[in-house]
Amino acid sequence: MKHLVAQIPCPIFSLAILLLVLPSGLRAESSPALWPLPLLNDDRGPLVDSAYRLPGDNFELWLMQLPTLKTKIMVLRIGDLARALPDSNRPPLGKVQNNLPTGPWNWVNGQGRKLAEAICRHGHIVGELTLYEGGKRKQQGLIRAGEKDGLWTMWFSNGQPASRCNYQQGLRQGPCTKFDGQGRKLSQGLYEQDKKAGWWLYYQADGQIKRKVQYVGGKSHGQELGFNASGKKAWTGSYLEGRKDGNWTHWRKDGSLESRVHFNRGLPHGPTESWHHNGQRATLGAHAKGKKQGRWQEWTPKGKPRLDCHYLSGELSGLLKRWHTNGQLAERAHFKKGRRHGQTDRFTPDKQRIEQAHYRKGQLHGRRIRWNPDGSIKDRFDYVQGKGRKSGSSTR
Numbered sequence: 109m110k111h112l113v114a115q116i117p118c119p120i121f122s123l124a125i126l127l128l129v130l131p132s133g134l135r136a137e138s139s140p141a142l143w144p145l146p147l148l149n150d151d152r153g154p155l156v157d158s159a160y161r162l163p164g165d166n167f168e169l170w171l172m173q174l175p176t177l178k179t180k181i182m183v184l185r186i187g188d189l190a191r192a193l194p195d196s197n198r199p200p201l202g203k204v205q206n207n208l209p210t211g212p213w214n215w216v217n218g219q220g221r222k223l224a225e226a227i228c229r230h231g232h233i234v235g236e237l238t239l240y241e242g243g244k245r246k247q248q249g250l251i252r253a254g255e256k257d258g259l260w261t262m263w264f265s266n267g268q269p270a271s272r273c274n275y276q277q278g279l280r281q282g283p284c285t286k287f288d289g290q291g292r293k294l295s296q297g298l299y300e301q302d303k304k305a306g307w308w309l310y311y312q313a314d315g316q317i318k319r320k321v322q323y324v325g326g327k328s329h330g331q332e333l334g335f336n337a338s339g340k341k342a343w344t345g346s347y348l349e350g351r352k353d354g355n356w357t358h359w360r361k362d363g364s365l366e367s368r369v370h371f372n373r374g375l376p377h378g379p380t381e382s383w384h385h386n387g388q389r390a391t392l393g394a395h396a397k398g399k400k401q402g403r404w405q406e407w408t409p410k411g412k413p414r415l416d417c418h419y420l421s422g423e424l425s426g427l428l429k430r431w432h433t434n435g436q437l438a439e440r441a442h443f444k445k446g447r448r449h450g451q452t453d454r455f456t457p458d459k460q461r462i463e464q465a466h467y468r469k470g471q472l473h474g475r476r477i478r479w480n481p482d483g484s485i486k487d488r489f490d491y492v493q494g495k496g497r498k499s500g501s502s503t504r
Contacts (some may be wrong), residue, residue, distance in 0.1 A: 236251055304327075380392075380395055389407055393405065460483070
């Protein structure tokens with residue numbers, strides 16, 4: 109019989125196994141009937157799920173379960189010791205006092221390797237430690253009524269702590285701290301009924317606070333504050349039931365204002381602005397349900413115009429103007445549903461027109477003329493739905 113831990117739901121089948129492992133003298137006195145015993149089932153919850161007594165007061169079969177392992181094992185109690193079935197020659201799982209499990213109890217796998225340790229009192233688990241296969245700690249804490257209750261600590265397989273959280277009736281309740289695989293603090297806050305509540309702090313690798321977020325009922329709800337590596341304010345915004353809502357503002361590392369975007373139910377909706385390092389406005393526009401809408405403008409750090417266009421449901425629509433860095437017009441074009449539609453003109457920084465073309469649904473359609481730097485015509489083509497043929501000669 110190779111396996112120490114066995115899941116055996118049927119008491120009669122369990123008796124057959126028991127008869128194999130009992131000494132021959134005891135087997136001769138055994139009866140095929142098992143007598144049910146009262147379960148240990150007060151307000152603290154049972155350690156023994158099912159209990160059956162063999163003829164005689166000194167022998168009992170227990171079906172036991174450790175709450176966090178979710179593994180049931182069949183146990184034979186002989187006197188004040190208890191061993192797992194079907195192999196009763198292994199070291200005992202634990203001690204029995206007044207017919208009740210007491211003190212430390214060990215849960216092991218089929219190779220006899222320890223998986224967990226339970227602290228029993230009056231037949232009930234009041235503390236528990238579970239282990240990884242390599243023997244390192246996995247989780248440890250207190251048990252009440254068969255559920256986690258009080259402080260519980262979890263570890264990664266490399267031995268570093270993963271979390272320290274308080275529980276009540278099996279649910280996280282109260283302070284909780286979480287760590288990464290190198291033991292550095294990741295987050296810290298409160299739980300109410302297993303859901304995040306109040307202010308939660310999130311940390312950078314160096315231990316500096318990266319974010320502060322408010323929670324209600326497990327969802328971000330209220331304010332969020334963000335910080336850069338030097339501890340200065342990096343962004344601020346608010347949530348409504350887990351989604352961004354209201355103005356979100358970002359700052360650069362030097363403290364200069366970078367951008368401000370208005371959100372509604374998690375999507376950009378309303379004014380959107382950004383600024384250059386020197387404080388000059390960089391962009392001004394608006395969103396509607398997450399898509400660009402209406403007039404959008406861009407400027408250079410010196411305050412000169414760079415772009416002026418219009419959007420409809422996130423697509424370019426209408427007149428677009430683009431400028432060179434010296435402030436001279438570079439392009440004037442018309443769009444419809446995000447594609448060029450109508451006349452497009454392009455110019456050099458010294459105001460010389462270099463191209464004029466007509467488009468239809470994003471394809472060249474009509475005449476396109478290009479000019480040389482001296483003002484002479486470079487070429488002239490006539491297009492139909494993107495296909496062109498040369499037209500006329502090069503003249504001024």
